[in-house]
Amino acid sequence: MNLHEYQAKTVFGSFGIPIIEGRVATTPEEARAHAEAMGGMVVVKAQVHTGGRGKAGGVKLAKDAAEAEARARDILGLDIKGHIVETILIVPASDISKEYYLSITLDRGSKRPVIIASAEGGIDIEEVAAKTPEKIFRYHLDRPGSFKSYEARLVASKLESDPKIQLRMARIVEQLVNCFWATDASLVEINPLITNPEGQVIALDAKMSVDDNALYKHPHLVAFREDSDEHAKAAREMGLSYVPLEGNVGCIVNGAGLAMATMDLIKHFGGEPA
Known part of the structure; x- marks a missing residue:
């Protein structure tokens, strides 16, 4: 089962991963009301179970509530790779210093989960893998409960050289590993993971897929279906x-x-x- 971004963020937040709260809308008028409540610039994001939303015009910046309403009108009903946009997420715009990529998925070759990390975030990871594979770091996981703090710091060191930011990233790596195991996920992805001028590390986007065969253990996730x-x-x-x-x-x-x-x-x- 695939989760929408706003749903995945809810799950990530429950594991202590820093996120930016947003509000869901299904009409342009709702989008305007949410943007007015937030104040300032916002991002209007299509909620569909597919990638490439930005390239397809499904992610737009709005400087105020009126523009948020207009952007919502453009995005709602948009066809993105065969998926019609019926829901959008309104989030406050972020001041981004740098973008990174972090995910955990299943490596069918080794029959183990693998952490995939890159300092090249915010873009299609397949594109990075094809053009600059040396910029992607992979680290395999063994079993639930076996991942140690020093391993999280190793992964973080491949993303950032600043020691303070490294420690914050290492905590997020640990939290993402915990989330992966605890929810029987087949994919947890943050793209981008960002730092801002204050040195905070935040999951700006979230993607998550859960094994259908394990949903009986997670009624709180079934509610997202x-x-x-x-x-x-x-x-x-x-x-x-x-x-x-x-x-x-x-x-x-x-x-x-x-x-x-x-x-x-x-x-x-x-x-x-x-």
């Missing part, structure tokens, strides 16, 4: 895994290998899997 997709809801009720695609030929399969082979055949003969 959206049932706007009727197909996905029906599949869950029948105990099936459903993957929405944009094609015109539906696939019913009983394993990942068969699924890939079936989609390859459909593509080969000019169709698009759905």
